[in-house]
Amino acid sequence: MSANSRLTIAAHALAWIGLYQRQGHEVATSEQIATSANTNPVVIRRLLGELRRAGLVESRRGVGAGWSLARELESMTLLDVYEAVEPGPLFAMHRATPDQGCVVGHGIQPAMQGIYEGIEETLRNELARVTLEHVLREVLAAPR
Amino acid sequence: MSANSRLTIAAHALAWIGLYQRQGHEVATSEQIATSANTNPVVIRRLLGELRRAGLVESRRGVGAGWSLARELESMTLLDVYEAVEPGPLFAMHRATPDQGCVVGHGIQPAMQGIYEGIEETLRNELARVTLEHVLREVLAAPR
DNA sequence: ACAGTCGCAACATTAATTGTTACGACAGAC
DNA sequence: GTCTGTCGTAACAATTAATGTTGCGACTGT
Numbered sequence: 001m002s003a004n005s006r007l008t009i010a011a012h013a014l015a016w017i018g019l020y021q022r023q024g025h026e027v028a029t030s031e032q033i034a035t036s037a038n039t040n041p042v043v044i045r046r047l048l049g050e051l052r053r054a055g056l057v058e059s060r061r062g063v064g065a066g067w068s069l070a071r072e073l074e075s076m077t078l079l080d081v082y083e084a085v086e087p088g089p090l091f092a093m094h095r096a097t098p099d100q101g102c103v104v105g106h107g108i109q110p111a112m113q114g115i116y117e118g119i120e121e122t123l124r125n126e127l128a129r130v131t132l133e134h135v136l137r138e139v140l141a142a143p144r
Numbered sequence: 145m146s147a148n149s150r151l152t153i154a155a156h157a158l159a160w161i162g163l164y165q166r167q168g169h170e171v172a173t174s175e176q177i178a179t180s181a182n183t184n185p186v187v188i189r190r191l192l193g194e195l196r197r198a199g200l201v202e203s204r205r206g207v208g209a210g211w212s213l214a215r216e217l218e219s220m221t222l223l224d225v226y227e228a229v230e231p232g233p234l235f236a237m238h239r240a241t242p243d244q245g246c247v248v249g250h251g252i253q254p255a256m257q258g259i260y261e262g263i264e265e266t267l268r269n270e271l272a273r274v275t276l277e278h279v280l281r282e283v284l285a286a287p288r
Numbered sequence: 289a290c291a292g293t294c295g296c297a298a299c300a301t302t303a304a305t306t307g308t309t310a311c312g313a314c315a316g317a318c
Numbered sequence: 319g320t321c322t323g324t325c326g327t328a329a330c331a332a333t334t335a336a337t338g339t340t341g342c343g344a345c346t347g348t
Contacts, residue, residue, distance in 0.1 A: 115282070149337090
């Protein structure tokens, strides 16, 4: 479905910064993270900018600039990241409004919206159960 | 996120056929459904074709041709529809493979895949709890 | 033979994400 | 005060997926 890797890349960036800081460094640059994620630094800066707005990371400017965590990885969940970087709802409605003169065309959108709402709530609960600390631990547990 | 309305349109089509059949008609045409959903008949035929492959609907050709349900709405769930019309996973990995020389770049994909798998399983369970009969009832319950 | 609809392929359009380039703003080093 | 490295952001290009459209052959009841 979604060719949408924003959540994955954002988690990647956070894990990278977290690990780098544990190795004694103050800040990580968008270029370093971009190299690890094999993408463009601007893409990383955009995503981290959204995470900063959500209070998950901080940035410093000038020489020796870069990004650092605003909170412990333990206190961040995938839900925090998801809400920071994913704008819309999971499932979309019709692109053009259906025929309001038809019973089904008229009732389908409220019906599906109500159903989708419950499903997204469940998804949110699941995302909230996974911390970024957990993600980093899983990353380090990968066989090499 | 996804500007992806396939599940919504497919549910719309099934509810439409179901209601139409309850009104005494044998088959529904892609043109009728397309009018209700405010889209092109070919879009409907494509979606219904996938639902037919999944055994949810049947089609007849020739004069008086059209679509009919292969099972009761009561016995179809949104999960059946979802699996029929949504190909890929919910969350995507990196577009380009991350730097395998980096610890995080190396471990991130297996880590996230494992996490996403559990989340998608939960999503599937939620979708499986909603029958198309329920959808149609919600549709008809909408205030006019 | 005819008419209506599906089946399917080919192509166009739209929209979202991702990638790239460019340049000003900022802050520490010298 | 200048220099250097990095962020901040805008503008635009490239890529991809979904959706929309057209065309025409296949099928089947009349």
